[in-house]
Amino acid sequence: MAFLIGCPNCGERSASEFRFGGELTARPEPDASNERWTDFYYLRRNVADVQQEWCYHAFGCRRWFIAHRNTVSNEVPETHWPPLA
Numbered sequence: 001m002a003f004l005i006g007c008p009n010c011g012e013r014s015a016s017e018f019r020f021g022g023e024l025t026a027r028p029e030p031d032a033s034n035e036r037w038t039d040f041y042y043l044r045r046n047v048a049d050v051q052q053e054w055c056y057h058a059f060g061c062r063r064w065f066i067a068h069r070n071t072v073s074n075e076v077p078e079t080h081w082p083p084l085a
Helices: 034-042
Strands: 005-009 011-014 018-023 050-057 064-070 079-081
Touching: 005 079
Parallel strands: none
Antiparallel strands: 005 011, 018 050, 050 064, 064 079
């Protein structure tokens, strides 16, 4: 069975076309403590369930989006564009 990811722009494609951008986390305020910035860059939840992750379609539309990936089965049931800031 192939590992497929549904790009919101291009549709379902092989996972080899994408680059992983890390777990989706809230960015600290610019004046946050060094400890908070260290946590943001280095600490991840790494849950054994569905988590939201950044995904980049490197060999397609070259856009970043959010993928909801099950870390146990590698299924990606949902993808969407990030909310506008």
